Amino acid sequence: MISEPSDSLSGEATLPGDKSISHRALILGALAVGETRIDGLLEGGDVMATARALGEFGVEVARDGPGAWRVWGAGVGGFQEPARQLDLGNAGTAVRLLMGVAAQHPFTSFFSGDDSLGNRPMGRVAEPLRQMGARIEARSGCRLPLALTGSSELLPLSYTLPVASAQVKSAVLLAGLAAPGETAIVEPAPSRDHSERMLRHFGAELRVEDAAAGGRRIVLSGQPELSARALSIPADISSAAFALAAALIVPGSQLLLRNVGVNPFRGGLLDCVREMGGAVELQGAKEISGEPVADIAVSASKLHGIDVPAARVPSMIDEFPILAVLAACAEGPSRLAGVGELRHKESDRFAAILAGLSAAGVQVAAEGDDILITGMAGPPPGGGEIESCLDHRIAMAFLVLGMATARGMTIDDGAPIATSFPAFAELMNGLGGRIRHG
Ligand code: S3P
Numbered sequence: 148m149i150s151e152p153s154d155s156l157s158g159e160a161t162l163p164g165d166k167s168i169s170h171r172a173l174i175l176g177a178l179a180v181g182e183t184r185i186d187g188l189l190e191g192g193d194v195m196a197t198a199r200a201l202g203e204f205g206v207e208v209a210r211d212g213p214g215a216w217r218v219w220g221a222g223v224g225g226f227q228e229p230a231r232q233l234d235l236g237n238a239g240t241a242v243r244l245l246m247g248v249a250a251q252h253p254f255t256s257f258f259s260g261d262d263s264l265g266n267r268p269m270g271r272v273a274e275p276l277r278q279m280g281a282r283i284e285a286r287s288g289c290r291l292p293l294a295l296t297g298s299s300e301l302l303p304l305s306y307t308l309p310v311a312s313a314q315v316k317s318a319v320l321l322a323g324l325a326a327p328g329e330t331a332i333v334e335p336a337p338s339r340d341h342s343e344r345m346l347r348h349f350g351a352e353l354r355v356e357d358a359a360a361g362g363r364r365i366v367l368s369g370q371p372e373l374s375a376r377a378l379s380i381p382a383d384i385s386s387a388a389f390a391l392a393a394a395l396i397v398p399g400s401q402l403l404l405r406n407v408g409v410n411p412f413r414g415g416l417l418d419c420v421r422e423m424g425g426a427v428e429l430q431g432a433k434e435i436s437g438e439p440v441a442d443i444a445v446s447a448s449k450l451h452g453i454d455v456p457a458a459r460v461p462s463m464i465d466e467f468p469i470l471a472v473l474a475a476c477a478e479g480p481s482r483l484a485g486v487g488e489l490r491h492k493e494s495d496r497f498a499a500i501l502a503g504l505s506a507a508g509v510q511v512a513a514e515g516d517d518i519l520i521t522g523m524a525g526p527p528p529g530g531g532e533i534e535s536c537l538d539h540r541i542a543m544a545f546l547v548l549g550m551a552t553a554r555g556m557t558i559d560d561g562a563p564i565a566t567s568f569p570a571f572a573e574l575m576n577g578l579g580g581r582i583r584h585g
Contacts, residue, residue: 148542148561148572150549151581155399155447158578160390162382164189164214165408166567167313168438170197170240171345172378174248176218177206177226178324179349181375185216188380192566193238200245203229204256220375223324224251224299232257232292237264237493237537237566240314242291243272247318250281250297251325259292263493263537269293272318275306279322279330303328303369310488311461313338316365320346320353326369333364338461339412344437349373361458381408381440385465386568388416389543392469393575394445395425396476396526396551402578403430404443411439415455415463419470423450423477450477452522457485464488468544471500471520475509476551478524487516493563494536503545506531507556530554539563543571550580557585 169189174197176183188194190213198208198216205227207219221227226248233256235242242258246269249256259265270289277283280301285293303326308315316332320342323330343365346353352368387407394400409417409429420427425448429441450473455463463470467489474481489496500518504511508528510521529552535542542558549556561584564571572582 148546148558149555149583149585150546151555152553153397153550153581154579156394156397156579157401159403159405160574160578161405162386162390162407163191163568163570164380165383166191166193166385167240167339167341168380168408169194170244171317171341172380173197173201173208173218174244174321175345175349175373176375177201177204177220178223178248179220179373179375180222181220183218183220183375184377185218186379187214188216189383189567190214191569192236193241196234196236196238197241197245200233200235200241203231203233223370223373226252228254229256232259235260235264237261237563239264239267239493242269243314243318244321246272246276246295247321249295250276250279250301250322252297253299255294255296257292257294261537265291268491271310271312271315275304275315275319276322278306279304279326301326303330305331307333308335311336311338313342317342320365320367323367323369324351324371328369329366330369331364331366333358333362335360335362336458336461337363337412339410341410341438348378348437349376378436381435381438382406383567384408384413387443388466388469389547389571390575390578391420391427391443391445392473393547393550393580395420395448395450395473398447401446404445406440407443409439409441412462415459416466416470418459419453419455419463420473423453423473424448425450452477452479452481454482455484460485460488465540468496468500468540469547471504471518472544472548474520474522475504475507475548476526477522479522481520481522483518485516486518492538494538494541496538496541499536499538499541503533503541506533507545507548507552526551526553528552528554529556532557532559535560535563537563539566539568543568546582
């Protein structure tokens with residue numbers, strides 16, 4: 148795909164549904180008793196992989212219309228043994244959360260995925276699930292394909308996460324639904340709390356306590372009665388981030404992004420943009436289905452460099468590719484501190500950010516787990532070709548950069564964008580962008 152210098156962007160946009168919340172809505176709907184109605188579901192490849200996998204587990208999932216879905220829950224421990232292997236495509240959240248659910252069941256489930264997912268570490272999820280009573284056999288490095296044999300007698304667990312990961316936390320909480328007594332997780336730094344909010348929405352009992360050094364302890368009471376609930380899913384701030392960034396760097400732009408999820412544990416990019424001097428404003432804040440939501444007004448701004456503290460990483464873990472693009476266009480140097488976890492995403496995003504910015508003519512360097520970017524006080528020359536490495540966010544971040552550069556940017560493969568934002572090019576072009584298939 149090719150992005151060419153754009154006219155100023157203007158108008159209003161409704162971005163696709165939140166990917167994290169969409170996976171959880173389908174999964175918790177499947178674990179509740181009764182019919183859960185969902186609107187605003189993201190219909191990207193990743194979430195559709197979760198829907199298909201739930202079907203393999205014998206759960207009825209149906210689409211009523213765009214974003215409108217129904218799930219007839221089978222209850223905790225009520226799934227059937229899948230007859231086929233579960234192919235989760237590119238979806239890390241799907242495989243990790245569904246491993247937690249599969250652990251509740253005394254049969255073997257087989258998980259696989261694409262080449263990107265096959266390279267991602269699953270040991271971080273396997274370890275606590277084994278401690279609860281699941282058996283897991285996997286390829287070297289605990290990578291997919293993987294077989295998980297669950298148990299109808301899972302043990303509750305008290306577990307300290309070695310890395311701040313909402314996926315691992317959620318897998319343990321989902322398994323903990325089937326265990327008696329309390330399952331507790333201590334997270335070193337708070338990560339997105341969509342699972343906690345949605346578990347409560349479905350009637351689970353869950354409390355959150357402060358833990359040492361700014362961490363949190365989440366305690367779930369096992370074996371709750373989950374009852375079906377209606378759910379509305381807000382727009383994904385991680386998708387909104389691309390439109391927001393484009394508006395900041397394409398001169399003269401002004402956008403209103405409607406109904407975006409503004410969960411505080413996802414808000415790191417907004418904090419960075421404000422610190423960089425970006426004009427962003429939240430309007431009409433409200434709560435929908437237990438999640439905070441607002442419209443975001445953004446206009447083109449003169450940005451300056453930023454030191455992003457390592458403590459902020461979990462609240463913007465998926466936004467570093469697009470933040471790196473903003474830092475490249477800002478005035479002065481930026482440091483993204485403690486971003487080593489980026490090596491374990493859909494691609495090695497640490498390496499992909501370095502390669503992509505260099506190809507666009509930006510001076511960028513690594514220092515341990517930090518990335519250093521020399522801002523150019525305006526867009527870099529561009530003109531480079533980037534490998535997307537099966538990574539939707541790398542592809543979209545550099546297409547956005549191309550919108551502001553004089554020479555545009557080319558991505559070798561735009562197909563991964565469909566995992567989270569199938570209408571990306573169409574939506575950006577509707578606002579004034581010029582993105583096309585090469
Ligand atoms: C997600 C958590 C994050 C994030 C991913 C979605 C989730 O992963 O990168 O895109 O929905 O829980 P980690 O929990 O591994 O940091």
